[in-house]
Amino acid sequence: MAGTSDGRPSIYPTLQYADAKAAIKQLTEAFGFRELAVYETEDGKVAHAELALGNGAVMLGSTGTGSTYDKLMKDAGPTGVYVVVDDVDAHHRRAVEHGAEILMAPTDQDYGSRDYMARDREGNVWSFGTYAPSMEG
Numbered sequence: 001m002a003g004t005s006d007g008r009p010s011i012y013p014t015l016q017y018a019d020a021k022a023a024i025k026q027l028t029e030a031f032g033f034r035e036l037a038v039y040e041t042e043d044g045k046v047a048h049a050e051l052a053l054g055n056g057a058v059m060l061g062s063t064g065t066g067s068t069y070d071k072l073m074k075d076a077g078p079t080g081v082y083v084v085v086d087d088v089d090a091h092h093r094r095a096v097e098h099g100a101e102i103l104m105a106p107t108d109q110d111y112g113s114r115d116y117m118a119r120d121r122e123g124n125v126w127s128f129g130t131y132a133p134s135m136e137g
Contacts, residue, residue, distance in 0.1 A: 012050075013058045013081045016073050017122050020046035020062040026121055027051055030098035031083075031128070032091065033058070041065055053083055078123035084132045088114045091128050 017023040024046070027033040033051040041047045045062035058081065063070060085091045088106045095118050096102060103117040103125065113131030120126060 007055070009056050013079065014069075015058060015060040015079060015081075015124055016063050016070065016076075017046075017060060018063050019122070020049065020060055022121060023060060024049055024051065026098070026100070027058075030095045030100040031118075031126065032085075032094060054085070056083060078125065080125040080127065082127045082129065084130065085128045086130070088116055088128060088130055092116045095128075 015023075024035065024038065028035060028051065031053070033053045036050040036052050036057065038049040039047045041062075045065055047061055047065055047067070049060050051058050051060070061067075061070070063073075092102070092106050095116075101119045103119055104115070106114055106116045108114050109129075109131070111131065113129045115127055115129030115131070117125055117127045
């Protein structure tokens with residue numbers, strides 16, 4: 001069975017950005033992520049970054065670094081990421097205050113969650129909500 005026994009997540013969405021530094025700024029300021037690590041290439045691109053929110057994290061980097069991952073992701077499109085937050089409305093207000101493009105205002109869902117959706121500056125869709133899937137099968 002895969003996973004970690006020390007409480008760290010075992011799944012990390014990975015994203016690439018033409019301007020990873022601007023993405024980090026937006027994700028930290030508008031969406032409340034915190035920087036765990038940022039490693040740069042010699043020419044100032046983001047080779048690898050880790051950002052956390054709650055008990056989850058994402059990894060990201062700049063396009064055009066020439067890494068194997070960069071080459072494989074060359075023609076990939078934007079992705080969607082779902083993040084569990086305690087207070088959707090407060091999180092939404094923060095995103096609005098920092099100019100995030102809101103795709104769906106906070107909405108109560110039939111299955112009991114309250115969610116909103118936003119697009120980051122490079123087209124990835126971020127859903128923030130109160131629904132947390134059970135990890136028991």
